[in-house]
Amino acid sequence: MKPSSNPVAARPRALPFLALAALGVLTLAGCKGVTPIKEVLDDPSRFTSKQVRIAGDVTNSVGVLGVGAYRVNDGTGTITVVSQTNGVPREGAKVGVKGMVKIGYTLGSESLTVLMEDQRYQP
Numbered sequence: 619m620k621p622s623s624n625p626v627a628a629r630p631r632a633l634p635f636l637a638l639a640a641l642g643v644l645t646l647a648g649c650k651g652v653t654p655i656k657e658v659l660d661d662p663s664r665f666t667s668k669q670v671r672i673a674g675d676v677t678n679s680v681g682v683l684g685v686g687a688y689r690v691n692d693g694t695g696t697i698t699v700v701s702q703t704n705g706v707p708r709e710g711a712k713v714g715v716k717g718m719v720k721i722g723y724t725l726g727s728e729s730l731t732v733l734m735e736d737q738r739y740q741p
Contacts, residue, residue, distance in 0.1 A: 666720065670716070672692060685702050698732045716739070719731060
């Protein structure tokens with residue numbers, strides 16, 4: 619039996635590959651401009667007073683009257699985000715945050731680096 623030279627018959631095998639490629643492109647597009655939290659924590663002075671974007675899951679949050687703080691974990695690290703106007707998201711929420719990096723203190727190997735929230739978005 620001679621193999622089919624019909625181009626339509628070859629398409630069904632290409633569909634899974636094309637779908638996977640499209641998913642990869644969309645995933646990369648969604649991550650554009652997001653800085654891994656580990657990168658910020660490894661060298662906070664490089665990011666001090668600069669705008670960065672992070673995205674991850676809220677692990678802890680506390681807020682009163684529209685101000686508060688919450689911690690975001692992106693799988694590479696966890697950073698505290700301070701919100702002065704937007705309140706705080708609930709624990710377990712997926713968030714994206716744009717803000718300024720501030721170093722609170724460094725004592726030996728311990729340091730407090732926070733992100734002062736300017737904008738929150740859905741990642």
